[in-house]
Amino acid sequence: MSGQQDGIVAVVGGGVIGMSAAWRLAVAGCRVRLIDPDPGFGGASWVAGGMLAPIAEAWPGEEPLLELGAASLHRWPDFAERLGRDSGKPPGLRDEGTLVVAADSADRAELDTLADHLASLGRTVTRHTSRRLRGLEPSLGPGVRGGLEVPGDLAVDNRITLEALRAAAESAGVEFVRAAARGVRSGVVELADSTGADSAVHCDVVVIATGAHAEELHPALRGAIRPVKGEILRLRSRATSIPPPRRTIRGPVHGRQVYLVPRADGIVIGATQYEAGFDTEVTVGGVRNLLADAERFVPGIAEYALVESTAGLRPSTEDNLPLLGWVAPGVVAATGHHRNGFLLAPVTAEAVVGLVCGSALPAEAKAADPSRLGGQQCTS
Amino acid sequence: MSGQQDGIVAVVGGGVIGMSAAWRLAVAGCRVRLIDPDPGFGGASWVAGGMLAPIAEAWPGEEPLLELGAASLHRWPDFAERLGRDSGKPPGLRDEGTLVVAADSADRAELDTLADHLASLGRTVTRHTSRRLRGLEPSLGPGVRGGLEVPGDLAVDNRITLEALRAAAESAGVEFVRAAARGVRSGVVELADSTGADSAVHCDVVVIATGAHAEELHPALRGAIRPVKGEILRLRSRATSIPPPRRTIRGPVHGRQVYLVPRADGIVIGATQYEAGFDTEVTVGGVRNLLADAERFVPGIAEYALVESTAGLRPSTEDNLPLLGWVAPGVVAATGHHRNGFLLAPVTAEAVVGLVCGSALPAEAKAADPSRLGGQQCTS
Numbered sequence: 001m002s003g004q005q006d007g008i009v010a011v012v013g014g015g016v017i018g019m020s021a022a023w024r025l026a027v028a029g030c031r032v033r034l035i036d037p038d039p040g041f042g043g044a045s046w047v048a049g050g051m052l053a054p055i056a057e058a059w060p061g062e063e064p065l066l067e068l069g070a071a072s073l074h075r076w077p078d079f080a081e082r083l084g085r086d087s088g089k090p091p092g093l094r095d096e097g098t099l100v101v102a103a104d105s106a107d108r109a110e111l112d113t114l115a116d117h118l119a120s121l122g123r124t125v126t127r128h129t130s131r132r133l134r135g136l137e138p139s140l141g142p143g144v145r146g147g148l149e150v151p152g153d154l155a156v157d158n159r160i161t162l163e164a165l166r167a168a169a170e171s172a173g174v175e176f177v178r179a180a181a182r183g184v185r186s187g188v189v190e191l192a193d194s195t196g197a198d199s200a201v202h203c204d205v206v207v208i209a210t211g212a213h214a215e216e217l218h219p220a221l222r223g224a225i226r227p228v229k230g231e232i233l234r235l236r237s238r239a240t241s242i243p244p245p246r247r248t249i250r251g252p253v254h255g256r257q258v259y260l261v262p263r264a265d266g267i268v269i270g271a272t273q274y275e276a277g278f279d280t281e282v283t284v285g286g287v288r289n290l291l292a293d294a295e296r297f298v299p300g301i302a303e304y305a306l307v308e309s310t311a312g313l314r315p316s317t318e319d320n321l322p323l324l325g326w327v328a329p330g331v332v333a334a335t336g337h338h339r340n341g342f343l344l345a346p347v348t349a350e351a352v353v354g355l356v357c358g359s360a361l362p363a364e365a366k367a368a369d370p371s372r373l374g375g376q377q378c379t380s
Numbered sequence: 381m382s383g384q385q386d387g388i389v390a391v392v393g394g395g396v397i398g399m400s401a402a403w404r405l406a407v408a409g410c411r412v413r414l415i416d417p418d419p420g421f422g423g424a425s426w427v428a429g430g431m432l433a434p435i436a437e438a439w440p441g442e443e444p445l446l447e448l449g450a451a452s453l454h455r456w457p458d459f460a461e462r463l464g465r466d467s468g469k470p471p472g473l474r475d476e477g478t479l480v481v482a483a484d485s486a487d488r489a490e491l492d493t494l495a496d497h498l499a500s501l502g503r504t505v506t507r508h509t510s511r512r513l514r515g516l517e518p519s520l521g522p523g524v525r526g527g528l529e530v531p532g533d534l535a536v537d538n539r540i541t542l543e544a545l546r547a548a549a550e551s552a553g554v555e556f557v558r559a560a561a562r563g564v565r566s567g568v569v570e571l572a573d574s575t576g577a578d579s580a581v582h583c584d585v586v587v588i589a590t591g592a593h594a595e596e597l598h599p600a601l602r603g604a605i606r607p608v609k610g611e612i613l614r615l616r617s618r619a620t621s622i623p624p625p626r627r628t629i630r631g632p633v634h635g636r637q638v639y640l641v642p643r644a645d646g647i648v649i650g651a652t653q654y655e656a657g658f659d660t661e662v663t664v665g666g667v668r669n670l671l672a673d674a675e676r677f678v679p680g681i682a683e684y685a686l687v688e689s690t691a692g693l694r695p696s697t698e699d700n701l702p703l704l705g706w707v708a709p710g711v712v713a714a715t716g717h718h719r720n721g722f723l724l725a726p727v728t729a730e731a732v733v734g735l736v737c738g739s740a741l742p743a744e745a746k747a748a749d750p751s752r753l754g755g756q757q758c759t760s
Contacts, residue, residue: 285682302665
């Protein structure tokens, strides 16, 4: 379909990746059908925290992921602005940055590793005492043992963003097919819950963007993606509670990672990690750990209302980089985004448009080519 | 209306008390209208744990409450049997009894007070070592420091019971008026959300059974009832979790009361207590405490799914006894049941039938006469 802007593209999956790709493809002139039983709802994107934080999450050995993340972060302000314009619903990008804090001396040693790593890459972070941290965010509790100020990371409200993406895709002419896909072949998406004549969508190109469920759709993805369960809590401030912090607060608590992402009316707390297959039940142990760790950093959340406990499945690959490229003739993968679906949406959408329409690919997206995992190379 | 069985009785409130009274009044021959926007749902009865436990909850100084509770407990098997017969939905009475356990030596001293008190009333309880307790309920954790076996208490699934009561009331001829009441006068219930001709229900007798909201309905109840907020969690067992205990497990954890009531498919954990007005939000601090205390007694709940966190308002009086009797001509109060709505439903329904139809009142119900709170005596 290179160079043709009037073919039919079927995007399978209505999470942040699928809807971003569908919207940008439609804007680029493609006729797009987005296939999802309930676009925006119920999947990992609905559950997500909405941090756009490649820097605070950097780690030695994951330099290509940091580069890809930084490239996408750089695109976010423009992406958000277009999204607001096309949808009439600005996604409310927050730019207050992140405090990465520690709960004990071993946790602080982990932060030192992060700070040294970022410094070696030429990125500035500032080490702060607990006292100085509390000067920045007075809600931090006495259990905080120093930390880092990481400027530059962003955050969005994931659900407002999904709503905006749906509206933008719709206004760009994306046609929504409200059904689940059960298989993809070149030129065909078979639907699971339709009968008769409309049991398949025919197209020139298929984009597979069903997250952790991607590997069920096409043999080329088998074994390439595994679900990593994460539980997440949504808190709402009350008349009797202190206001949410301005920055994202995150870090290790006795070795266990927790984050608190501020919202206009509350805080999102995440996220546990389990290698437990396709399990999306919220467990007592998961909620207990999230609350304990989050209260360690911000004790005032005790007075917040706990309004939602959910779990989602991160689509994870062996190197934590997404799968972004051709996997069979006419079949593009845009999945495997692990914890970074929202962060990587702009660069992924741009890469998908590049792959489908023959325009230039972002340089950093090369590292995400599916051929790295040992499958054969495929160009269209 | 003494001696007349064909007058119209308006029962305001579709919780366990209102529906039990409506059902029994209809069976006794009254024409009953039950006024509630959504009978069975949303109120304290929907949130409740369903323990029928006057003995395990006995305390020195509350002898009249124990007598009333024991009288109602005694009626429960027959009440449940009739309810199953009239509704076709047996409420599933559980008779495995209760283990009251302790988490430290101060908690155990509290249990000694309870055991001595029950012994002085001629009730048998058995003191057990932790080891013996674990022989009875292998799911008890190493944090249990001895306890008591209290036979005789019962438990029901509150939601199955509410469903059965609605069905039984319906099949007995109760007419459901799906509206909220905003005021009660002798012979009239004014509705809040209706317009025009049907904005009031006219009747011979009104029974006020709106729990914590009762005092808003009639001046005679003003100041007599206060809401005591309680948070409660619902857990479901999973393929990877141990089965629920057979008995109710309850007791103090460092002075804070917690209970775990088994269900066919899980456990209900309750309940916090706050004097916080009409607040039904679930707080982070409440959930954290309930989980911590329940895990202290039964560590295996960590692997359960946390499926629901809710809060309800106990309708409480200054002596923890209900208000059960005439409060104005043609107006009966059946409220103030504090933590004991399910337990006291049979004796309350019998008392309401006695008051309305002129039949005999249960002797133990005398202690609940509203006149004890200083209002004037009123006989019909």
